[in-house]
Structure formats: C-alpha cells, structure tokens
Amino acid sequence: MNDMAIKYIGVVGAGTMGNGIAQTFAHSGFDVCLLDVNQAAIDRGLAAIDSSLERMVRKAVIEGQDRERTLQHIHASLSLNDLREVDFVVEAAPENPDLKFSLLSQIDGVCRPEVIIASNTSSISLTKLAACTNRPGQVIGMHFMNPVPVMALVEIIRALQTDGMTDQTTRELTLKIGKTPVPANDSPGFVSNRILCPMINEAIFALHEGIATAADIDEIMKLGMNHPIGPLALADLIGLDVLLSVMNVLHEGLGESKYRPCPLLVRMVDARHLGRKSGKGFYDYS
Numbered sequence: 001m002n003d004m005a006i007k008y009i010g011v012v013g014a015g016t017m018g019n020g021i022a023q024t025f026a027h028s029g030f031d032v033c034l035l036d037v038n039q040a041a042i043d044r045g046l047a048a049i050d051s052s053l054e055r056m057v058r059k060a061v062i063e064g065q066d067r068e069r070t071l072q073h074i075h076a077s078l079s080l081n082d083l084r085e086v087d088f089v090v091e092a093a094p095e096n097p098d099l100k101f102s103l104l105s106q107i108d109g110v111c112r113p114e115v116i117i118a119s120n121t122s123s124i125s126l127t128k129l130a131a132c133t134n135r136p137g138q139v140i141g142m143h144f145m146n147p148v149p150v151m152a153l154v155e156i157i158r159a160l161q162t163d164g165m166t167d168q169t170t171r172e173l174t175l176k177i178g179k180t181p182v183p184a185n186d187s188p189g190f191v192s193n194r195i196l197c198p199m200i201n202e203a204i205f206a207l208h209e210g211i212a213t214a215a216d217i218d219e220i221m222k223l224g225m226n227h228p229i230g231p232l233a234l235a236d237l238i239g240l241d242v243l244l245s246v247m248n249v250l251h252e253g254l255g256e257s258k259y260r261p262c263p264l265l266v267r268m269v270d271a272r273h274l275g276r277k278s279g280k281g282f283y284d285y286s
C-alpha cells in the first residue's frame with residue numbers, strides 16, 4: 001500500500017510505547033485505533049496520552065486545541081476485529097516471542113491483504129515474525145524510541161522477506177509523523193539495542209560490584225560523556241524486564257559471554273522491581 005492511501009493506523013498494545021505511538025500518529029492527523037486486552041490497560045494508555053499532551057501544552061510545544069484534536073483522532077478498542085478497517089498496523093505488545101508470533105498471525109488474519117504490519121519489537125527477529133504471516137513481504141520493524149513523542153529516531157528494520165515497497169512506504173510514513181527513519185538489517189538487537197543495552201548492562205555490573213553508587217554511575221556518564229540521562233535512570237525508564245529480555249536475545253543470538261545479563265538485573269526482575277512502571281527500580285518512584 002502506498003503511503004498516500006494510509007489514513008487509519010492500528011496500534012496494538014496501549015502500554016509505554018503503544019500510547020506514545022498512538023499519540024504521535026494522532027497528533028500528525030492520522031486516525032488511530034488503539035487496541036489492548038483489557039479496559040484497565042486502555043484507560044492507563046489514554047490517561048498517559050492525556051497527561052503527555054497536557055505537559056506539551058504547558059510547555060507551549062502545542063496549543064490547547066491541538067490537544068483536543070489529537071484526542072479526537074484516537075479510538076480505543078478491545079477487539080482485534082477492529083483492525084479490519086485500518087490501513088497500517090504498529091504492533092507494540094510485550095516483548096515475548098511466543099506472544100508476538102501468535103499475535104502477528106492473528107493480526108495477519110484480520111487485516112486487509114495490502115496492509116503493512118510493522119512491529120515495534122526491541123530485539124525479536126523480524127524475519128521470524130514475518131514468517132508467522134501470509135504476507136512476509138509486508139512485515140517490517142518500526143523501532144520507536146522512548147518517550148515516543150519526543151524522540152526523533154525510528155529504526156527501520158528490514159526482515160529478510162521485507163519487500164522494497166514496504167520499506168519505502170514505512171520510511172515515508174515515518175517522515176510524515178515528524179520522525180527520522182534510519183535503516184538497519186535484521187540482527188539481534190538491530191543497531192540501537194546492540195550498542196545501548198550492553199552499555200546499560202555494564203553500568204549494572206558496576207553497581208553490582210560496588211564500584212560506585214547508582215547516582216554516581218549516572219552522574220559520571222552524564223557529566224563525562226554528555227549523556228542527557230544516566231544509564232541506570234534510563235534502565236528504569238525502559239523497564240528492567242524489557243532490558244533483560246533484550247540482553248537474553250543478544251546473549252542467545254550472538255552467543256558471546258560479553259552479552260551475559262548482570263545477575264543483579266535478573267534478581268531485580270524476579271523481585272518485580274521493573275523501574276518507573278512498577279514504582280521501584282534503581283531509583284524509588286513511590
């Protein structure tokens with residue numbers, strides 16, 4: 001499908017990334033069907049969009065009427081059948097391979113044949129995801145960064161099967177929502193997480209080995225490397241469960257011990273200390 005024909009976007013998953021993706025498309029004038037598995041998740045997603053827009057109004061990034069207009073473009077849904085009407089899908093469900101394989105197959109079963117299915121996966125093979133559908137040429141990775149409304153990059157991941165038209169349409173759509181598409185081929189962690197997550201994992205090892213406190217590790221990376229946020233605060237923002245699953249994919253997919261997840265990261269996920277979303281991670285958000 002040509003990008004000019006795309007007006008209605010399906011976003012599957014209303015969590016951290018899904019609600020940001022829905023907000024970004026809606027703000028650019030697209031109608032959005034925001035889908036999740038229960039009403040509580042939808043309510044949380046819509047509340048997050050509302051407070052993000054309110055913050056943007058307060059900072060004079062957008063006007064009050066933009067907030068209303070953006071909210072009107074978003075329709076919430078609990079039924080995958082509502083994807084029948086959409087022109088393009090972005091899947092942003094949890095980073096669980098079996099869940100995504102099954103979900104992609106279900107989305108494929110519902111959407112019109114010409115619709116492109118993009119996944120926001122951080123690390124799962126796009127080639128495997130494409131193979132779960134009957135439209136492998138029209139499956140692609142659209143890897144948004146967190147927080148979606150403010151981050152410029154969308155890493156565009158081509159599966160082995162992705163066709164040229166899908167690649168071109170997805171890049172043009174990315175430009176239409178004010179983001180910059182940068183291509184990468186399908187490989188564990190792509191480019192962004194292949195580099196970012198081992199750096200954060202190393203910061204967790206530094207904490208685990210008592211080399212410095214969390215605050216001091218973050219301060220060193222902010223002041224010394226000009227990073228806008230320290231690696232441990234960033235881990236809390238990403239979600240420690242998401243970070244652990246990316247490290248596991250790198251470790252298994254690339255087979256080198258340098259990708260071994262830090263034991264402290266594993267323990268924190270076991271304790272459900274997942275960062276901002278659970279109220280506790282390397283820092284306390286209660």
Ligand code: NAD
Pocket residue numbers: 012013014015016017018035036037038041092093094095096103120121122123143144145146237238239242
């Ligand atoms: P999240 O846990 O915040 O949200 C996932 C949402 O999906 C939840 O609301 C959940 O109820 C919903 N969901 C679960 N099963 C579903 C189903 N079958 N159908 C529809 N919705 C379903 O997760 P997130 O952090 O938003 O991550 C989503 C995806 O984005 C993952 O693939 C993750 O790797 C990727 N990603 C995350 C980040 C980040 O910083 N968090 C950055 C880039 C990419």
